[in-house]
Amino acid sequence: MRALADCSSPTQFPGECRTAKQAAPFVNQAFRDFGIVTAGEKAALLSLMLFESGGFEFDINHSLNTPVQWTRNLMTFPFILQYALDTPSVAAQAQALVGATAVDAVAPDTRNAVRALVLPDPLSVASAMWFYT
Numbered sequence: 001m002r003a004l005a006d007c008s009s010p011t012q013f014p015g016e017c018r019t020a021k022q023a024a025p026f027v028n029q030a031f032r033d034f035g036i037v038t039a040g041e042k043a044a045l046l047s048l049m050l051f052e053s054g055g056f057e058f059d060i061n062h063s064l065n066t067p068v069q070w071t072r073n074l075m076t077f078p079f080i081l082q083y084a085l086d087t088p089s090v091a092a093q094a095q096a097l098v099g100a101t102a103v104d105a106v107a108p109d110t111r112n113a114v115r116a117l118v119l120p121d122p123l124s125v126a127s128a129m130w131f132y133t
Helices: 020-033 037-052 077-088 091-098 108-117 120-131
Strands: none
Touching: 020 037, 020 120, 037 120, 077 091, 077 108, 077 120, 091 108
16 A cells, blocks of 8 residues: 655646645544544545545546546545535535436536535545545
8 A cells, every 4th residue: 555645756736645744634534523433444444545546646536537536535426426415515516516417417527516526625535434434
């Protein structure tokens, strides 16, 4: 497994890279918010996020060049949408973006817009805890 990025060497997407010091407050807050208390659960979720984000170097899946995934917790669009709808701070915005459109019919630009709602660090990191619970 890859360790957290140090973000000191140039990466292709430098705005996405987070160090351990930068990520830790968001990770710990998400553990509290979702009631993740055991060391095993915390280790499993953190290792999943590290694996899927390249050590917190990325939060969008650039390798597939697709609007349906982001990689702090590599979720596909149906889960990203549900997460956004379940998150009070962005739920109304997500609902306004998709309206009554069936999840598989949401246009790529709209998928990107919904994904953008949950990309800020507190929400992007907490996605793994949301998915787990």
